[in-house]
Amino acid sequence: MVNIGQNVENFVLPSTGGRDFNLSEHLGKNVIIYFYPKDDTPGCTTEGQDFRDNWDVFNRKNSVIVGISRDNIKSHENFKSKMQFPFELLSDSDETICNLFGVMKMKNMYGKQVRGIERSTFIIDGQGILIKEWRAVKVPGHVLEILDYLTERNQN
Numbered sequence: 497m498v499n500i501g502q503n504v505e506n507f508v509l510p511s512t513g514g515r516d517f518n519l520s521e522h523l524g525k526n527v528i529i530y531f532y533p534k535d536d537t538p539g540c541t542t543e544g545q546d547f548r549d550n551w552d553v554f555n556r557k558n559s560v561i562v563g564i565s566r567d568n569i570k571s572h573e574n575f576k577s578k579m580q581f582p583f584e585l586l587s588d589s590d591e592t593i594c595n596l597f598g599v600m601k602m603k604n605m606y607g608k609q610v611r612g613i614e615r616s617t618f619i620i621d622g623q624g625i626l627i628k629e630w631r632a633v634k635v636p637g638h639v640l641e642i643l644d645y646l647t648e649r650n651q652n
Contacts, residue, residue, distance in 0.1 A: 546639035
C-alpha cells in the first residue's frame with residue numbers, strides 16, 4: 497500500500513473517453529484520484545457533481561481529476577454522460593489500484609456486512625509523490641476542502 501511521501505508506481509486503467517489512463521502521462525500536474533463506491537448512486541452523484549462544478553478551479557490549480565470505482569466502462573460512460581462530467585472515470589474491476597491505495601473495506605449496508613470501496617481521495621503531486629489523503633470521506637464540503645488544501649500548498 498502506498499503511503500504519504502512515497503512515489504506512486506505508474507498504473508494504467510481503462511478509462512472513459514475510449515482511452516486508457518496512464519498515470520505517468522500526467523507528471524507535472526497534481527492528480528486528484530477520488531475512489532467512490534458505485535456509479536449513479538446518490539452520494540457518488542453528488543461527489544462527482546461537486547468535482548464537475550469546480551472543474552475550472554482545479555484546472556487553474558494545475559490539477560487533473562479522475563474518479564475510480566469497480567464499475568465497468570459502459571456503466572462509467574453512461575454515468576459520465578448523464579452527469580456531464582468533464583473528467584474521466586476509471587474502471588478498477590480487479591481492485592488492483594483500490595488495493596494499492598487501501599480503499600477496500602468491510603461496510604454495513606442495510607444491516608449486512610459487504611466488501612466495498614471506502615470513499616477516499618488522494619493527491620499525487622507533479623513528481624508522482626502521494627502528498628495528501630482523505631479517507632472515509634463525507635461528501636458535503638469535501639471538494640472545497642481539497643481546493644483549500646491546494647491553495648494553501650501553493651502559497652507555501
